[in-house]
Amino acid sequence: xxxxxxxxxxxxxxxxxxxxxxxxxxxxxxxxxxxxxxxxxxxxxxxxxxxxxxxxxxxxxxxxxxxxxxxxxxxxxxxx
Amino acid sequence: xxxxxxxxxxxxxxxxxxxxxxxxxxxxxxxxxxxxxxxxxxxxxxxxxxxxxxxxxxxxxxxxxxxxxxxxxxxxxxxxxxxxxxxxxxxxxxxxxxxxxxxxxxxxxxxxxxxxxxxxxxxxxxxxxxxxxxxxxxxxxxxxxxxxxxxxxxxxxxxxxxxxxxxxxxxxxxxxxxxxxxxxxxxxxxxxxxxxxxxxxxxxxxxxxxxxxxxxxxxxxxxxxxxxxxxxxxxxxxxxxxxxxxxxxxxxxxxxxxxxxxxxxxxxxxxxxxxxxxxxxxxxxxxxxxxxxxxxxxxxxxxxxxxxxxxxxxxxxxxxxxxxxxxxxxxxxxxxxxxxxxxxxxxxxxxxxxxxxxxxxxxxxxxxxxxxxxxxxxxxxxxxxxxxxxxxxxxxxxxxxxxxxxxxxxxxxxxxxxxxxxxxxxxxxxxxxxxxxxxxxxxxxxxxxxxxxxxxxxxxxxxxxxxxxxxxxxxxxxxxxxxxxxxxxxxxxxxxxxxxxxxxxxxxxxxxxxxxxxxxxxxxxxxxxxxxxxxxxxxxxxxxxxxxxxxxxxxxxxxxxxxxxxxxxxxxxxxxxxxxxxxxxxxxxxxxxxxxxxxxxxxxxxxxxxxxxxxxxxxxxxxxxxxxxxxxxxxxxxxxxxxxxxxxxxxxxxxxxxxxxxxxx
Ligand SMILES: Nc1nc2c(ncn2[C@@H]2O[C@H](COP(=O)(O)OP(=O)(O)O)[C@@H](O)[C@H]2O)c(=O)[nH]1
Ligand SMILES: [Mg+2]
Numbered sequence: 001x002x003x004x005x006x007x008x009x010x011x012x013x014x015x016x017x018x019x020x021x022x023x024x025x026x027x028x029x030x031x032x033x034x035x036x037x038x039x040x041x042x043x044x045x046x047x048x049x050x051x052x053x054x055x056x057x058x059x060x061x062x063x064x065x066x067x068x069x070x071x072x073x074x075x076x077x078x079x080x
Numbered sequence: 081x082x083x084x085x086x087x088x089x090x091x092x093x094x095x096x097x098x099x100x101x102x103x104x105x106x107x108x109x110x111x112x113x114x115x116x117x118x119x120x121x122x123x124x125x126x127x128x129x130x131x132x133x134x135x136x137x138x139x140x141x142x143x144x145x146x147x148x149x150x151x152x153x154x155x156x157x158x159x160x161x162x163x164x165x166x167x168x169x170x171x172x173x174x175x176x177x178x179x180x181x182x183x184x185x186x187x188x189x190x191x192x193x194x195x196x197x198x199x200x201x202x203x204x205x206x207x208x209x210x211x212x213x214x215x216x217x218x219x220x221x222x223x224x225x226x227x228x229x230x231x232x233x234x235x236x237x238x239x240x241x242x243x244x245x246x247x248x249x250x251x252x253x254x255x256x257x258x259x260x261x262x263x264x265x266x267x268x269x270x271x272x273x274x275x276x277x278x279x280x281x282x283x284x285x286x287x288x289x290x291x292x293x294x295x296x297x298x299x300x301x302x303x304x305x306x307x308x309x310x311x312x313x314x315x316x317x318x319x320x321x322x323x324x325x326x327x328x329x330x331x332x333x334x335x336x337x338x339x340x341x342x343x344x345x346x347x348x349x350x351x352x353x354x355x356x357x358x359x360x361x362x363x364x365x366x367x368x369x370x371x372x373x374x375x376x377x378x379x380x381x382x383x384x385x386x387x388x389x390x391x392x393x394x395x396x397x398x399x400x401x402x403x404x405x406x407x408x409x410x411x412x413x414x415x416x417x418x419x420x421x422x423x424x425x426x427x428x429x430x431x432x433x434x435x436x437x438x439x440x441x442x443x444x445x446x447x448x449x450x451x452x453x454x455x456x457x458x459x460x461x462x463x464x465x466x467x468x469x470x471x472x473x474x475x476x477x478x479x480x481x482x483x484x485x486x487x488x489x490x491x492x493x494x495x496x497x498x499x500x501x502x503x504x505x506x507x508x509x510x511x512x513x514x515x516x517x518x519x520x521x522x523x524x525x526x527x528x529x530x531x532x533x534x535x536x537x538x539x540x541x542x543x544x545x546x547x548x549x550x551x552x553x554x555x556x557x558x559x560x561x562x563x564x565x566x567x568x569x570x571x572x573x574x575x576x577x578x579x580x581x582x583x584x585x586x587x588x589x590x591x592x593x594x595x596x597x598x599x600x601x602x603x604x605x606x607x608x609x610x611x612x613x614x615x616x617x618x619x620x621x622x623x624x625x626x627x628x629x630x631x632x633x634x635x636x637x638x639x640x641x642x643x644x645x646x647x648x649x650x651x652x653x654x655x656x657x658x659x660x661x662x663x664x665x666x667x668x669x670x671x672x673x674x675x676x677x678x679x680x681x682x683x684x685x686x687x688x689x690x691x692x693x694x695x696x697x698x699x700x701x702x703x704x705x706x707x708x709x710x711x712x713x714x715x716x717x718x719x720x721x722x723x724x725x726x727x728x729x730x731x732x733x734x735x736x737x738x739x740x741x742x743x744x745x
Contacts, residue, residue: 034328
């Protein structure tokens with residue numbers, strides 16, 4: 001196995017890329033995230049934070065998706 | 081020769097060009113309405129092509145067909161229940177991968193689908209290559225390239241639609257979910273199929289997959305079935321969340337395996353849109369630019385609208401006078417002139433405002449900036465228990481509450497939307513300004529500006545407190561998660577914006593119009609009867625009502641005249657000023673009215689302050705009440721908005737008046 005450290009999506013810095021390993025978000029948001037392409041195995045990059053620090057602007061599957069830190073902290077990733 | 085009918089539905093992700101394509105297909109022959117029972121907009125139009133009469137329905141934009149929002153449920157129910165001959169998925173060629181997720185779901189629905197590859201110009205400019213032949217083969221559906229903005233590919237599309245309708249091929253492209261899930265699907269299918277009376281329009285496999293994904297809407301649909309218990313046993317035996325994740329994974333996996341064969345994407349270079357975002361959502365520049373844009377939009381709304389508003393005002397006043405003086409008998413002249421034309425005119429005055437507001441909003445939306453506005457404001461809004469998307473409706477409320485409440489449609493979460501609708505009426509709209517101008521101008525002299533500004537702040541503060549209060553009591557919970565696409569910036573098309581403006585402006589006239597008419601007539605009757613009294617005088621029913629409510633309003637510093645004016649103000653708040661004019665017998669001259677107000681010992685600076693606050697808060701005007709009813713679909717919430725508003729207004733005015741009296745003002 002590769003020795004990569006698993007962290008959560010909210011720890012990503014602008015410009016950093018990662019691969020999603022698990023989505024632990026619950027409720028309706030869970031399915032909505034899946035619909036938007038946030039599934040295990042997808043590559044994701046943090047583009048920037050909103051001017052007030054939250055939410056975040058991520059690039060995934062070739063488009064920009066914005067979610068709050070709260071949800072991002074329940075999405076597990078491996079940094080690339 | 082009789083034309084043959086074809087019904088087609090346009091579906092697809094938001095922002096892929098559905099509406100543009102719809103307009104290109106149908107020209108101006110379209111009709112906007114609501115889906116029965118829900119506030120999602122429904123557009124249908126017709127196009128004659130060769131020997132066919134084609135009806136086109138523009139379904140709401142969705143990312144998937146799960147039951148996350150009303151839009152999604154409307155879209156899928158339409159496809160299943162109305163069975164359009166052809167379902168056209170409009171796909172953004174420059175964002176294929178995510179768009180195909182919806183395709184996988186549409187195919188499961190078992191309908192005839194046809195894919196329109198729109199925005200080919202953007203994909204080509206960027207250097208993407210899409211292999212159409214290969215794509216058709218892999219997806220087993222016809223694919224048509226279009227550029228909706230340039231009307232390219234429209235005839236080709238119509239030809240393919242006809243071909244599709246005539247051939248009736250069935251494409252059975254299905255995704256396999258792996259043996260474990262497939263076993264469960266089979267189990268559920270088997271259980272379901274034993275119910276002879278099931279709704280056969282819904283494919284068994286689709287229902288089964290939905291149930292495994294925990295779709296509550298589908299669950300409700302089969303809850304009367306005799307096999308419901310059996311099905312639920314199967315569902316309860318699985319790890320729901322795992323299945324949900326697994327099913328989504330499998331769909332994307334299916335896309336990932338075919339995607340590289342049909343498209344090679346240009347290297348990820350910095351697009352123009354990314355560069356614009358570097359400025360517009362910049363850490364330091366983002367907020368100042370946002371504020372400047374909002375302020376500009378606001379200024380523009382009023383600057384452009386004012387001359388038109390004045391014209392409508394003059395015209396309706398003239399018309400009312402003309403009718404009053406020429407109609408017989410006198411009561412009819414009064415009903416039509418003072419009542420109907422006067423009241424409806426007072427509301428029509430806002431039509432220019434609303435048209436311009438919607439036009440600018442459509443430009444902002446079409447350009448992609450509206451999504452950024454929600455992105456920028458979300459953190460602040462979240463702090464007061466609201467969603468980022470609530471910001472725009474609240475801002476629009478300063479112009480007019482009616483379109484503001486309509487704009488709340490873009491909020492998916494029902495609770496977020498409800499709270500927005502309930503607090504928008506506290507945002508001080510343009511119609512309340514004349515009241516402040518009259519009273520602040522009369523009683524506060526050089527401090528008038530400060531007083532007016534304080535009224536705007538008061539409205540915002542009350543809105544914020546109300547949002548917090550509602551969140552803690554009857555609309556419990558946190559704002560829904562913020563999960564939103566930031567679409568690429570585009571040049572909005574003038575035509576789309578104008579159509580958008582027209583549709584919404586017209587909707588306002590229609591909806592507000594009917595309710596206002598009723599309200600106006602009721603008030604006219606109350607002001608004119610019993611038979612023979614002077615209109616709106618002390619002896620009329622309105623006068624009696626004024627006297628009746630006087631004890632309630634006395635603690636706020638209001639006498640019966642102000643009470644009557646406030647009752648009239650229910651139609652539209654600026655009527656408060658007009659009826660003060662009538663009651664003080666000062667005609668239309670505001671200077672004369674000012675003098676008489678100053679001379680009346682019944683009104684002091686303090687009671688006028690209390691009156692301004694009360695007028696700001698006391699109850700949404702009739703047009704707003706009508707829209708609240710329409711948009712919430714519930715009399716209960718409409719009544720709540722009214723009662724809550726009156727209560728808040730009373731308490732606030734009471735605090736101002738009694739507090740002020742205690743302090744010796
Ligand atoms: N370049 C380009 N822009 C397009 C095309 N089709 C639509 N647009 C633009 O894309 C934006 C979104 O279009 P719209 O029809 O509102 O999308 P909808 O949300 O799917 O209804 C608008 O600014 C359109 O002008 C196209 O084929 N090429
Ligand atoms: Mg549209």
